[in-house]
Amino acid sequence: MTSSSGTQERDADALPPPDAEAPADAGAALEAAPGQEAEAATAIDPEEAERLAAQREAEEKEAAEREARLQRLMQKIAAHADFASMKDSVRSMQKVSRSEKAHTRALTGEISNDIAMTGKLLRLVNAAFYSSAGGGSITSMERAVALMGFQTIGMVASSLMLFERLPKTADGNRLRQEFGRAQMAALLAHEMCNSSKHIEGAYLNALFQNLGSMLAGMHFAEDTAAIEARLQAEGLVEGEPAWHDKREKLARQQWGLGFEEIGVEVAKSWGWPDSVRQTMRSLAPSSLERPAGPEEYQRVLCTAANRLAGDLLRLPGGGNAEERAEARKACVDRFAAEMGVPLNLDPEVLPAVVEQVKLVWDDLAKALGFDPVPVPAKAKTAEKAPEKAGSKPVEKAPAKPAPAPAPAARPAAAPAPANPVMAEALSAALERVSELVLSGAPAAKLLQLCMKEMQDALQLQRVIVCLRDPASGGLRGRMGMGDRAQELAPVFDIPLKPPSELFGLLCSKGADTLISDASDPVIAQRLPPWYGKQVRAQTFVLLPMVAGDQVLGAFYGDQAVAGRLQIGERELRLLKTLRNQVVMAMRFGGAAPGS
Template identity: 50%
Template sequence: MSALAAPSPDPVEPTDAVPVAVDGLPAAPPVDPAAEAAALEAAEREAQLARLMQRMQKTADFPALKDSIRGIQKISRSDTAHLRALSDEVLGDVGLTNKLLRLINTAFYSSVGGGSITSIKRAIALMGFQSIGMLAASLALFEKLPKGPDGARVQAEFRRALLAGMLASEMCPGFKHQELAYLSALFQNLGTMLGWMHFKDEATEIEAKLVELRAAAAAEEAEAGATGAALDAHPDPLHATVQQTAREVLGIGYEDLGVEVARQWGWPEDLQLALRRLHPRDPELPAGSDERLRVACTAANLLAAKLEALHDPDEIAACLAGFLPAWGVPLGLDEAMLGGMVERARSEWIEMATLLGLQLPNAAPAKGGKGPAMKTTAKPGSTGNGPELIKPRATASAAAGAAGAPAPRPAPPKVAVPAAVGQALGRALEAVSELAMSDAPLAAVLQALMTQVQQALQLQRIVVCLREPASGDLVGRIGLGDRASALAPQFRIALNPPNCLFGLLCAKNADTLISDAGDPVIAQRLPAWFARQVQAPTFLLLPLKLGDKPLGLIYGDRARPHTLQVGDAELTQLKAMRNQLIMAMRMRGAAA
């Protein structure tokens, strides 16, 4: 061997493959088996989703439903759309128009003109863009549900979702949040409904597998001695199993299917995200503002599944007692509040379901035929609805109770509210709504609201307070009636912290009627400026609040005690007017 010859290399132990550059090209990155498997799974999922969407597109009803809901939602969520745009969109579907008008004219909507609304334009003016968009979207889906025995299963899903929507809107107080919560909870089970509408064979197979799994889970609970009555820290243990079973059969989970369809309908990302269930991170801590909507909609769907077949008050009370440990603190609910919410939601649900022709499972009507009889431990003066701690037509006793004072002298019997008051408020609501959705300046909307409400309730004066950015106080800005312009600047209501009855009620967002301000218990808690300058013996307070942010206050009074009467129907109209004002403020940038 030549001395110059290179020695033979030593044997090299095997190692992991090392990328080698070839012909000057960069080395290929190492292959990650896990990432490769995940990419393959994602590709298969997308392919299966495309196949499912193609099957749905072949169903005659689906493209029409998609276009209808997409158009309605796009317009109803717009800050700049006008009455004609949304009314034209709804009127494009004759069946939807007739069903929507029929729904609006039920007793449930009588306070905003139900029974006399003959056009979609008037309905939008009375109820607002968001409300009509919400109802139209749910009705558009309902109209496409299969009828007869073949559609029984999907109609049952829709019926339960309808109750969930009602419950979620109660759990999310605030004009904007209520509407979004209703839609989100209603459509959280959209994928399941679509499965039964378009893939019945696969849905039947999924259901059969789930029945077996539920039976096994029930047997395990029984063996462990669990009662199954409580919704514990893992209140939806089979949800992941449902999604996994759907993926095994359909190739995609029901939840993913619903979100994808919502995306194709043009729903915004925040609403798409709300369609995914979310449980509280900690049942001992309040849900964060960024997750509260999803948590509330998840809770509403779970509670609806438990409640829909119950009608005995004791059974309902037991169900709610089991619900509270996991959801009470995260959603800020107590026993009294939850009882009131459920009672109202079930009443609305029964009326709407009856109108739509949905078969209710053993639901017994409550007093007056409006809903199921229920036990509730709601305290006197409590609406049970979020921050509204005082009944809208609260007497001096209720208001004093909210302020932590002993009960004052009894109030005299209530006088029936004349029918003319409701009629006048109905006309006022329509006028204010149309102006709020026009291009009129905010000052014109405020002036119209004050004029209309003063005339309808025959008030001595009315004053509107708005939040002062520097101090956070509510300050009187504009007034109408006896000395109202001169007295308006005297109104100054501190909220941080509240230091009088006005501030407390505004901070709590409590719509309140004080029948007799001369009652000693009430008088000692009134602001000093009120006692010195205003001295009204009876007055109404309607706070203006957007979410958690106070915006102002509508105040109205009369010259004699116990002469101002506001019933439930009148209050609903006043609230609707107040909501139109808040919407006008938001549209005009005054709610920042």
């Protein structure tokens, strides 16, 4: 994302080469290139030249004024001692997390200097990422880093540092509620994310879309209160398009920067990567009638999660538990009616997902000390039909052609009966795989263990691992476990560019998928010929291994009989975490075997 401000650099091709002789005057003829006719240069119009010079001067002046406003604002923020100490801590962690030679102990040493914060950070990690997957069993910073990576842990720690520095005043209490809202948004984004390419950053990016508001509330409490009083006096309701638009406008009038811009600039001073800073800016979907494209999905998801969190926390807090649950469901239904298509959400599953997030959020509120009581609405809002994307106050992505429809496959996240036996087996598997990751075992050994654990926990007849083939750029079966797995592994040949059949489409999209009946005509026609001729399994699960935009490989597991394999929500999260550990090891431990 490029900035709209600042002076545009002139095209280097328009400048004469260093050894060129300058013309005697502006109307002099230029020599033509060899083999071409000489043409007289058009004399420069004095009025046009003056206009261009004035425009350039105005642009330079605007850029200088913006930079001066930014510097004054940052100086005011930096004048607070807490901010200076936090900046040093955050930059130190970021330096460690970006180092390719960094060891786990280097980062955990930075965090573990404060024992109390370490305990809270582990509670946050367990609640935010692994409440079901790890069962709250992540008890050391070393294991947290092994599971989540250096950068993620460093940024989660940064959010906790910010929360810990909130003043013990009425303004501080209000900001704690704002921090709680951001945490709920982050949890929602993580759970609603349907793309394995974006799942790694969904929590953090949704959390830090709120950074500018938190910082402004901390360092410019009176100005922020005045802006909010102005919004309330004008009858604007928090969360609605007009409220957001006017709030950013008033902030720019007051400070020269909007709330979001403040967060982005501070994140830049902390050394956060550009990929994170880009997603800190809110974004509405380019269309409500088709799925968000890959270039906008993450920002749209995080923006929507923040909006849903605000709507949920502004619901009235009265009535019994059942009435409050019904109010939440109605709120979620309205949200799904508008954002279900852009975010590829299942409206039948979403209310249950939100209820689960609410339970995790309540526990997190107790652990960290922010108020879980819903914030009363500032004004009553009548229910209304979903608004068009063009009415959003946030930046709108340019309209693009609708992506090809996804294959008619049943997502692995579809509801299924809970399976305590499977969940317990996967939890134990997660513990064993985590220990192997911490030991620094090679990727081949880790893949072998994961295959065995998946086969045992899911009672699969076979598991096959496909890895990227450097020669073709696609995926090829490299190893297998179970019935004829070693024999069938080489048969798996999955093109990715372009994907020409179901496996390639799903892996390119990073879509974790469970096919209950491979004989269904809609599914069968998308399967490659070799599958029907040689594999012939009637139900299978596919878990792509994706890091950023690169598909590293995929886990495939199957059952002979259609409908035999069912995976509930908790089991799915455990399975994804198992897969994600392998991806983490492949990213930080070098190339996978056979790549």
